[in-house]
Amino acid sequence: MKRFISACCIVWLSLACTVKAQVQSNQEAWKAAEGQLRFLVEQTAQGRKLTTDKSKLMPRCVEKDGSLRLVGIGDWCSGFFAGELWQMWQHTQEDFWRELAVSNTWKLEDLKWNDSSHDLGFMVYNSFGKAYELTGERSYRDVVIQAAKTLATRFDANVGCIRSWTWGTPERWQFAVIIDNMMNLELLFQASLLTGDQRFYDMAVSHANQTLKNHFRDDFSSYHVVDYNPADGSVIKRITHQGIADESVWSRGQAWGLYGFTMCYRYTKDVRYLQQAQRIARFFFTQNDLPADLIPYWDMRDPAIATKPAEVPRDASAAAIFASGLYELATYVGEAEAQHYREIADGILQALTAHYQPAPETAQGFLLLHSTGNYPANDEIDVPIIYADYYYLEALNRQDMLTK
Ligand code: GLY
Numbered sequence: 001m002k003r004f005i006s007a008c009c010i011v012w013l014s015l016a017c018t019v020k021a022q023v024q025s026n027q028e029a030w031k032a033a034e035g036q037l038r039f040l041v042e043q044t045a046q047g048r049k050l051t052t053d054k055s056k057l058m059p060r061c062v063e064k065d066g067s068l069r070l071v072g073i074g075d076w077c078s079g080f081f082a083g084e085l086w087q088m089w090q091h092t093q094e095d096f097w098r099e100l101a102v103s104n105t106w107k108l109e110d111l112k113w114n115d116s117s118h119d120l121g122f123m124v125y126n127s128f129g130k131a132y133e134l135t136g137e138r139s140y141r142d143v144v145i146q147a148a149k150t151l152a153t154r155f156d157a158n159v160g161c162i163r164s165w166t167w168g169t170p171e172r173w174q175f176a177v178i179i180d181n182m183m184n185l186e187l188l189f190q191a192s193l194l195t196g197d198q199r200f201y202d203m204a205v206s207h208a209n210q211t212l213k214n215h216f217r218d219d220f221s222s223y224h225v226v227d228y229n230p231a232d233g234s235v236i237k238r239i240t241h242q243g244i245a246d247e248s249v250w251s252r253g254q255a256w257g258l259y260g261f262t263m264c265y266r267y268t269k270d271v272r273y274l275q276q277a278q279r280i281a282r283f284f285f286t287q288n289d290l291p292a293d294l295i296p297y298w299d300m301r302d303p304a305i306a307t308k309p310a311e312v313p314r315d316a317s318a319a320a321i322f323a324s325g326l327y328e329l330a331t332y333v334g335e336a337e338a339q340h341y342r343e344i345a346d347g348i349l350q351a352l353t354a355h356y357q358p359a360p361e362t363a364q365g366f367l368l369l370h371s372t373g374n375y376p377a378n379d380e381i382d383v384p385i386i387y388a389d390y391y392y393l394e395a396l397n398r399q400d401m402l403t404k
């Protein structure tokens with residue numbers, strides 16, 4: 001009996017030490033992020049003054065030459081800056097961050113009419129959606145609902161999906177749907193809850209079901225692009241656009257899938273979505289080539305991993321998306337499995353905080369180095385990118401919530 005009690009004490013003590021270490025590392029991460037984000041705000045204001053193109057409002061990435069890339073509101077990354085400011089306000093509750101979040105959110109309002117992008121979810125949900133979640137103010141809710149109505153115009157009943165890229169049609173594809181598009185379903189699910197309009201929910205479910213059916217290989221890795229025949233909804237081909245090859249494992253795509261199906265489970269409680277997220281997690285985090293620090297190569301099938309791994313770019317953004325998604329996934333499963341997901345997510349955050357942060361007031365104020373946006377297009381390779389920072393802060397907030 002005595003032995004049993006001392007064994008329990010040892011387990012309890014080691015758990016308490018782990019939680020303490022996590023809390024400390026989480027606090028250090030927030031402290032560094034706050035200073036950097038202030039610098040990003042300053043650099044963005046400076047960049048806006050210097051540019052002759054006054055439509056360029058939002059920071060997107062650091063260019064190879066070290067300069068700041070600003071984009072207009074129509075860019076798919078335009079909502080992440082406001083989203084980051086809301087994430088920072090959620091943590092600090094300081095007026096400074098709230099005021100910046102509010103002003104940068106309203107710069108995006110016209111997006112609610114933008115029917116040319118499937119990425120309205122990224123652009124409007126991470127800004128106005130987050131604003132509504134945190135403040136409950138009706139004005140944000142109205143923009144979310146109008147944006148969902150606009151996004152719904154891209155839904156095709158034959159295919160059962162929202163059309164992703166219109167560009168490239170019909171030379172490259174007839175009706176492209178990319179795995180990334182799972183992320184935009186949150187806007188539709190939320191609009192359905194806010195309005196009681198079942199149509200948004202049905203479209204989101206239909207898109208998720210088609211993706212479940214057509215986007216995955218037997219091992220639960222995901223294709224990047226599925227091209228559908230709009231006449232009858234059949235699959236024409238499965239290809240990549242941002243990965244190294246059609247049959248490869250583009251890391252961010254796998255992260256969008258895990259996060260996306262976990263989020264779909266939140267709204268539907270359809271156990272098939274939960275299982276899909278679990279299977280993606282199992283597939284990805286048992287890859288032999290996964291680096292020890294859990295920050296994946298940009299594509300896990302880049303042949304150079306075998307010969308010169310140190311030269312293969314990583315993708316910190318994929319890692320941050322995985323971490324955030326895994327914290328949510330951990331809330332839907334049994335304790336042993338939840339602990340496993342939390343350990344991976346904690347490990348990712350620890351690595352990002354310890355080894356992927358730039359020195360203070362460098363890298364234009366971005367929080368994380370080493371993301372890869374579009375390797376085949378030779379764009380945004382091994383640089384800081386805004387969505388890595390957004391999901392890093394979201395993951396830190398989720399970690400906060402789980403340790404409180
Ligand atoms: N289209 C979003 C991404 O590059 O992941």
